[in-house]
Amino acid sequence: MPTPTPSQNEVIQCAYEPATTVKVIAGPGSGKTLTLMLKVRELISKGIVGADEVLVLSLTNKAVDNVINQLNSIFSELETTTDGIQGDVLTDLVAQIGVYTIHGLANRVVVENEGLVNIIEENGWRGLSKLIPANLLKKYVSGRRGTTLTPKMFERLFREYQAKGTVNEKDAAMEQIVTIMKASKVFTNEELISLATKYLRSGAANQASELPSMTNGLLHKYKVVIVDEYQDLFPSLGPFLSAISQNKQLFLFGDPHQSIYGFLGDNRSVIRFLESMRPPENLKVFHLYDNFRSTPEITRWANAVAGDVSRAVTNNNAFFSKEPMGIEPSLVDIADPLEELEIITDKICQLVSNSVKLSDIAVLTRTNAQLKAVGDHFSSYGIPTEKLTAQPDWISDKNIKFLVDLLKTCMLVSREKRFVEGAGQHQSDFSVIVTLSSLKGVSNQSIQTLFGEAQKANISLWNFISQSRQWPTGVSNRTRIESFVRHLEPLLEYLESSQPLTAISIISRLVTVSHQIGFKPDEIKNENDLEIFREHLIEMLGVLKLCSSTRPQNVSLTEWFLETWMDQHSSFIQHAANERSNIHDLGAVKISTIHSSKGLEFPVVFLSGSSNSNFPIEKNALYVGMTRARNLLYMMNVKNKFLPPPNPESGTGIFDNQKIWNYYNKDLNRPIGRQLESSLQKYRAVNQKFSLNPSVRAYSTMVRMVCNSLKHI
Ligand SMILES: Nc1ncnc2c1ncn2[C@@H]1O[C@H](COP(=O)(O)OP(=O)(O)OP(=O)(O)O)[C@@H](O)[C@H]1O
Numbered sequence: 045m046p047t048p049t050p051s052q053n054e055v056i057q058c059a060y061e062p063a064t065t066v067k068v069i070a071g072p073g074s075g076k077t078l079t080l081m082l083k084v085r086e087l088i089s090k091g092i093v094g095a096d097e098v099l100v101l102s103l104t105n106k107a108v109d110n111v112i113n114q115l116n117s118i119f120s121e122l123e124t125t126t127d128g129i130q131g132d133v134l135t136d137l138v139a140q141i142g143v144y145t146i147h148g149l150a151n152r153v154v155v156e157n158e159g160l161v162n163i164i165e166e167n168g169w170r171g172l173s174k175l176i177p178a179n180l181l182k183k184y185v186s187g188r189r190g191t192t193l194t195p196k197m198f199e200r201l202f203r204e205y206q207a208k209g210t211v212n213e214k215d216a217a218m219e220q221i222v223t224i225m226k227a228s229k230v231f232t233n234e235e236l237i238s239l240a241t242k243y244l245r246s247g248a249a250n251q252a253s254e255l256p257s258m259t260n261g262l263l264h265k266y267k268v269v270i271v272d273e274y275q276d277l278f279p280s281l282g283p284f285l286s287a288i289s290q291n292k293q294l295f296l297f298g299d300p301h302q303s304i305y306g307f308l309g310d311n312r313s314v315i316r317f318l319e320s321m322r323p324p325e326n327l328k329v330f331h332l333y334d335n336f337r338s339t340p341e342i343t344r345w346a347n348a349v350a351g352d353v354s355r356a357v358t359n360n361n362a363f364f365s366k367e368p369m370g371i372e373p374s375l376v377d378i379a380d381p382l383e384e385l386e387i388i389t390d391k392i393c394q395l396v397s398n399s400v401k402l403s404d405i406a407v408l409t410r411t412n413a414q415l416k417a418v419g420d421h422f423s424s425y426g427i428p429t430e431k432l433t434a435q436p437d438w439i440s441d442k443n444i445k446f447l448v449d450l451l452k453t454c455m456l457v458s459r460e461k462r463f464v465e466g467a468g469q470h471q472s473d474f475s476v477i478v479t480l481s482s483l484k485g486v487s488n489q490s491i492q493t494l495f496g497e498a499q500k501a502n503i504s505l506w507n508f509i510s511q512s513r514q515w516p517t518g519v520s521n522r523t524r525i526e527s528f529v530r531h532l533e534p535l536l537e538y539l540e541s542s543q544p545l546t547a548i549s550i551i552s553r554l555v556t557v558s559h560q561i562g563f564k565p566d567e568i569k570n571e572n573d574l575e576i577f578r579e580h581l582i583e584m585l586g587v588l589k590l591c592s593s594t595r596p597q598n599v600s601l602t603e604w605f606l607e608t609w610m611d612q613h614s615s616f617i618q619h620a621a622n623e624r625s626n627i628h629d630l631g632a633v634k635i636s637t638i639h640s641s642k643g644l645e646f647p648v649v650f651l652s653g654s655s656n657s658n659f660p661i662e663k664n665a666l667y668v669g670m671t672r673a674r675n676l677l678y679m680m681n682v683k684n685k686f687l688p689p690p691n692p693e694s695g696t697g698i699f700d701n702q703k704i705w706n707y708y709n710k711d712l713n714r715p716i717g718r719q720l721e722s723s724l725q726k727y728r729a730v731n732q733k734f735s736l737n738p739s740v741r742a743y744s745t746m747v748r749m750v751c752n753s754l755k756h757i
Pocket residue numbers: 046047048049052070071072073074075076077078079299336337642643644671
C-alpha cells in the first residue's frame with residue numbers, strides 16, 4: 045500500500061463535519077482515486093461513521109466497478125487496524141458501503157416509489173417511430189426521398205414537437221406516442237433524474253417509517269456522500285445531488301481540466317450550484333499536487349495544452365514527481381489516414397521488440413468511427429486488441445437488450461393480468477411495441493393497425509393480439525404475430541409459476557423464445573461475433589445469479605433483475621473480463637475513444653487525431669488523452685496551437701537504448717535485464733509473425749487503398 049503524501053494526507057485526515065462541502069482538485073495521476081479510497085477507509089476503520097453511512101457516486105458502471113475493486117483491495121490489505129478490527133471483518137464492511145452510478149441510484153428511488161419504469165434508448169425510439177403513419181412520415185422527413193426515420197431523428201422530432209407545447213397543432217400520431225409514454229412510464233435519463241429529485245424532496249416532509257428504503261436511506265441514513273469525477277457532472281444532476289447531500293458531508297473529487305462532457309451542459313454551473321448550497325465558510329478546498337503517472341516530459345506538454353499557469357505552480361508544490369525519462373512525446377502529421385495506421389502498426393512492432401508488451405499500449409481515438417478503423421486495421425494483421433468502453437460491453441449489446449425487453453414484456457403482461465387495468469393504463473404497450481418491431485417481417489403498418497384497434501377496444505395491445513378472433517384488415521403478417529403470442533405464452537406461464545425460477549432456465553428460455561418468434565440478431569455475422577454474444581450471455585447470467593442472492597424477500601427474481609440490471613456490479617463480471625483478456629498470451633493492444641479512457645493509465649499511448657478532420661481536437665479531450673500516458677506518448681495528426689511543431693524524429697533512437705528501457709521497466713516494477721536477442725532481431729521476428737514484412741505490407745496497403753477508393757465511385 046503506497047504511503048500517502050502530505051497533500052493526500054490532508055484530505056484523508058480532514059475532520060468529519062455534517063453539512064459541509066469538501067472539494068478536492070486533483071490533477072491527472074495525483075492519486076485522486078487512491079486518496080478517495082483511503083478517506084473511506086479512514087472514516088470507517090476509525091469508527092467516525094459506519095460503513096453503511098458512506099455513499100460513493102460515479103457516473104459510469106466501469107468507474108463503480110473500479111471503486112468496488114479498489115475498496116476491496118485496500119480494505120483486505122489491512123491486517124489489523126489501530127482499533128484491532130480484523131482485516132476480513134473490514135472486507136465484509138466494504139459490501140455495506142453504498143457504491144452506485146448516479147443514474148442507477150435515481151432509478152432505484154423512482155422504481156421503489158412508482159414501480160418499474162422504462163428508460164428509453166435507441167430501440168425504444170425505433171419502436172415508437174413505427175407508429176408514425178407513412179403519410180405523416182413524409183411531413184417529418186420532407187424533401188428527402190426514400191429517407192426513413194432513424195431512431196435519433198425521431199427522438200429529435202418528438203422533442204421538438206413536445207417543446208412547442210400548446211401552440212402546436214395537435215398531431216394524432218405524436219399524441220398517441222405521448223399517451224403510450226405516459227401509460228407505460230417511459231422516461232429519458234434526464235426525466236428519471238428529475239423525478240427522483242421530486243421523490244426525495246417530497247419524502248423529506250414525511251416520517252422515516254413512511255418512506256421506502258432507498259429514499260429513506262438517502263434522506264436519513266447516509267452521513268458522507270463522495271462524488272468521483274465531479275468535472276463530468278451536468279446541470280440536471282445538481283438538484284438531485286443537492287437533495288441527497290442535505291446535512292451530510294459532501295466530497296467532490298475531480299479535475300476541471302478533464303471536463304469533456306461539455307456537450308451535456310455547462311459543468312461549471314452545476315459546481316457553482318452545489319457550492320452555493322452552503323455558506324462559504326462551510327466549503328473547504330484541497331489540492332493534490334503530486335504526479336505519480338506521467339514523465340515530466342509528458343506533463344510539461346500536457347500543461348502547455350491546458351494553458352493553466354496554476355497547474356505549473358501546483359506541480360512545483362509536488363512532494364513526488366518522476367525523474368525525466370530522456371524522451372520527448374512524439375508529434376507527427378500524416379496526410380493519409382491509412383498511412384497513419386501503418387505508422388502506428390510499425391511503431392508498435394518496434395516497441396514490442398524492446399521491453400513493451402502489447403497490453404502496455406493504448407491507441408486512443410476521437411470518435412467511434414476512427415476506433416473501428418483502428419480495430420479493423422489491427423485485426424487485418426492479426427494483432428490482438430481489447431476494446432475499452434465506459435459501460436460493460438454486455439450492457440450495450442443490442443441482442444442482450446432485446447432479451448431484457450422480452451423479459452420486461454412478459455413481466456408487465458402478467459402483472460396486467462393480475463391487476464385490473466385503469467382506462468388507458470396499459471403499461472405493457474410500450475414493451476410489446478418495442479419487441480414486436482424488432483421481429484423479422486412485422487411491418488410498421490401492421491403495428492399501427494393493431495395498436496389503433498386495441499385503443500378503440502380500450503384494451504392493451506397484448507390483450508388484443510392474444511384474444512382477438514377477428515383480425516383487422518391491413519395486418520399483413522398475421523402468422524408472425526400469432527407465433528409471437530403462441531411462443532410467449534409458455535414463457536409467461538413459466539415466469540408466473542410458483543416454483544423457484546433459476547437464472548440458467550430464464551436465460552435459456554429467453555434465447556429459445558427469441559429464436560422461435562423470429563428475432564433477427566443484430567451484428568452476429570461470423571463465429572467471432574457469436575463468441576462475443578455468448579460471453580455477453582454468460583455475463584447476463586452472472587448478474588441474474590447475483591440478483592437471486594441479493595433480491596429482497598418480497599420481490600421476484602425477474603422483477604429485481606429488471607429493476608437493477610443496469611446497475612449490478614459483481615466480482616463475477618470483473619472475473620469474466622479478466623478471463624477474456626488472458627485469452628491472448630501476447631496481451632492485447634487496448635483501443636478506446638479518449639472519452640472511455642478516462643481515469644485509466646497506460647505505459648504507452650498513441651493519440652490519433654485524424655487527418656480527415658480539420659477541427660482541432662477539443663482542448664480538454666486532448667489533455668485527458670495525453671495524461672493517460674505513463675512513459676511514451678505518440679500523437680498523430682493532433683492539432684493544438686500550444687503544442688510545439690511536429691517532431692517525427694522523436695523516439696527514433698529507442699532500439700537497444702538500455703537507459704530508456706531500464707527506466708521503463710523500473711517504472712512498471714519489472715525486472716531489469718539485458719535481452720538475449722537484439723531488438724532488431726526481435727523486430728524482424730515480430731514483423732514476420734504479423735505478416736508485416738515490407739512486401740506483404742505494401743501489397744495489403746495497396747489492396748486497401750483500392751478498396752477505399754472504390755467505395756467513392
Ligand atoms: N502516495 C502514493 N505513493 C505511490 N504511488 C501512488 C500514491 N498515490 C497514488 N499513487 C499511484 O499513482 C497512480 C495514479 O493514481 P490514481 O489512479 O489514483 O490517479 P488519479 O489521480 O485518479 O488520476 P486521473 O485523474 O487521471 O484519473 C496509481 O498507480 C497509484 O497507485
